[in-house]
Amino acid sequence: MLAMETRWLTREELAAWVRLAAVLELLPGRLDQQLRRDAELTNFEYYVLAMLSEAPERTLRMTGLAAQTNATLPRLSHVVRRLEERGLVERFPCADDARATNARLTAEGWRTVQESAPGHVATVRELVVDALTPEQVAQLKEITDALLQRLDPTGRMSDVYRRHDEPA
Amino acid sequence: MLAMETRWLTREELAAWVRLAAVLELLPGRLDQQLRRDAELTNFEYYVLAMLSEAPERTLRMTGLAAQTNATLPRLSHVVRRLEERGLVERFPCADDARATNARLTAEGWRTVQESAPGHVATVRELVVDALTPEQVAQLKEITDALLQRLDPTGRMSDVYRRHDEPA
């Protein structure tokens, strides 16, 4: 490890970082809390179902689903198994590639997504969107975009949505 | 549950939220990764040590430490026990209130914080601060401030830092 001069954070940088760290600590728990309470779903499970619900045929290969949700394959495998046990998802072998497995949303899974989406959106509004001015929302988009270029340069996660946000 | 019209997110709001959600998912893992690799500490353990290192006498009561780190008391209790087993922290009963327990950073704990801070700061720079323009850093501070008013209205977490950021 090369010993180099540490560039400490300036007052302004520290203020921004400390607040961001607090948000990082608090927000996921709140989202989880609402979903567990109202839909008996973890935040991660909700996103898995949401990704499936927007996919063609409501079906995705495990690998693709893992990329979109930033999950490792083992993690996804466990989660999908539990969702399958609850009847929200079903798995079946891929016709083209016998190594691959497809996950598909069941009718009940679809219903679950429909029912839980409004509450989830309301929470996102309450805790994030409605706390900001429209100008700040635009700024937040630019800022998170910049961060994602560092965090996820290949755009595994964000590409999923770019379809919706930026059809151009 | 009152059935009310769902206010869905606009295109711009969705774009901002989706990116923020991705950051929420990716950033904590990266911070954890660096600290585990270079200092054998979780992000949360690091913050516990950091809070202690800035406290008078490098000592805090468990309850106060829990508030500053957004931990429940049981969670903190487990974490401090492990840190104590590693010799980074020591616990002793509070003289004023026999119900209370103080946690104090040991010399080795202090050394650990000193050694791991530069690497942590470098990571924060790399993934966050240096990805943004100075203007964006200022915007991020305002935005996260607004979010924290919803997430943490009493300022349990953020008050800790306000001393440093905004001495006024």
Add this chain to the structure above:
DNA sequence: AGGCTTTAGTTGTTGCTACAACTGAACCCT
């Protein structure tokens, strides 16, 4: 065709967090 490497996914183990139950000290009230 036979064998090596890569890819896709599952299964098993360990560690941490959330939740609940518990102990004991402090406070309050008459």
Add this chain to the structure above:
DNA sequence: AGGGTTCAGTTGTAGCAACAACTAAAGCCT
């Protein structure tokens, strides 16, 4: 002073995530 309530913290249990090891199919190479 005595009895009930609140407060501070610990301990025990259950569930999820990270990591490692494993199985099986596909691709490649000669």
